[in-house]
Amino acid sequence: MAGGASGIGAATARRLAEEGARVLIGDLNGDGAEGLAAALRGEGHEAAAHRFDIADDASCRELVAAAVTRFGGVDGLFNVAADLSEGTLGRDTDLVDVPLEVWQRSLEVNLTGYFLTARHAVPAMLAGGGGAIVNTISGLVLHGDPQRVAYGSSKSGVVALSKHIATRWGKQGIRCNIVAPGLVLTESSLEMNPPEYREKVSAMLRSPRFGRPEDIAAAVAFLLSADGEWINGQLLPVNGGTGLR
């Protein structure tokens, strides 16, 4: 797990552990990751935590090395971390207005970070005969948005990165798919999306409710599992039908 201390990542770590996976929860929020790993271990699952920074190459290398050391290899990678902070996403406006450092930070964490974790995970997966990667984007990539130019652009880049991995190593048993959540009511999402925004999204929904972290966790667990073995390079929106007319 690259991101997993909270929200969608935490729900996915739990889901994977409950399905019998041995999960290494990597996150910048080391205490949060350790708290979740300890809770999962307390319930009889196999889980460990590793504090890491997805924006740092050496740190991403260490995350993968920690998984290999602890569990003997890497079969799956879920990239879900993103800089959703007030200082970054909170200042991410439009093309003309957005501060350059917000653009750069968004790309560094949300796109280059996924490049780095995957770059270190792929050789480890190849050593074990293959593996599966799921990268997280956002419905914003599908629908466009007049704001959040940096966030949207970073997430769009993840689509090309994922298709590259799928086409480059598919024959060697590596799959890479993309999950595009709609509005999921995590703590970060509630902080960053005020009620007016949620109302706007609600009007675009074709479901009686907003998303839950568990909705995305279920899709990711499927894509990482053997049931998803013939799904490669695909983008799966999990969004309650958002955008359907």
Ligand SMILES: NC(=O)c1ccc[n+]([C@@H]2O[C@H](COP(=O)([O-])OP(=O)(O)OC[C@H]3O[C@@H](n4cnc5c(N)ncnc54)[C@H](O)[C@@H]3O)[C@@H](O)[C@H]2O)c1
């Ligand atoms: N919640 C939504 O409505 C929604 C919608 C579309 C897409 N997404 C995407 O889903 C993902 C998870 O979102 P969430 O709502 O669960 O938010 P979240 O804040 O709970 O999860 C993000 C995680 O990334 C970690 N993180 C941040 N910077 C990091 C870094 N430099 N290194 C390592 N870890 C770092 C955070 O500590 C946190 O645990 C994000 O990629 C987000 O863009 C969320």
